[in-house]
Amino acid sequence: MLSVLLLTLLAGQAVVVDRVAVVLESRVIKTSDIERDTRITEFLNEQPLDLSAGARRKAVERLIDQMLIRREIELGGYSIASREDASNMLAGLRKERFRTEAAYKAALRRYGISEDDLQAHLRWQLTVLQFIEERFRPGVLIRDQEIERYFRETFVKTAASGTTLTPAVRRQIEEQITGERVNEHFNSWLKQVRDQAKPRFIDGALP
16 A cells, blocks of 8 residues: 555656766766756856756856866866865855845745855866966966057056056056966867867757
8 A cells, every 4th residue: 555655646746867968088967967057057147047948058068168177177186176265255145145144045946056056166166267277377478568568559548547557557467468368278278178079969868
């Protein structure tokens, strides 16, 4: 009688099957990874929850990029962001966006995400930022001529009247150019490894 009752209860429940959707070398992306990334990304971007096929396909592209970055981090022995840094980032986000703890918890429920998953996602974001700095900043060299040209052609257009190329302004411009150059190198590297990657998409697992 108990087994019959159990079967009856199970028959009335929706069963969610987690499937492998993408395979890249020895790494996999599951359907649950895709949904979680979609939900957390939209939560962080303050966008309406969208679990459409288009949103999931964008998540797949992000997750493939993340697998490639994770592989490079592991191979190169790059540093991993600490749990404390992720906790601090989450605390800052909560303070900036939510007036009360109840509002924060309600948002998590609305997007269907857990605080643990959110904190893990933030820790990964910090890890990627550290990787970009460690991997690409050392190769950037900014020459004096570039700083002076940037000052003449770009900086003075938005700076206060009478601004001169002081050492402080020079450092500010150098940091700006360096940041732009680091992003260019990272994006170029990611495109290269993405072009070389051969992810295998499992039939029927993706919308």
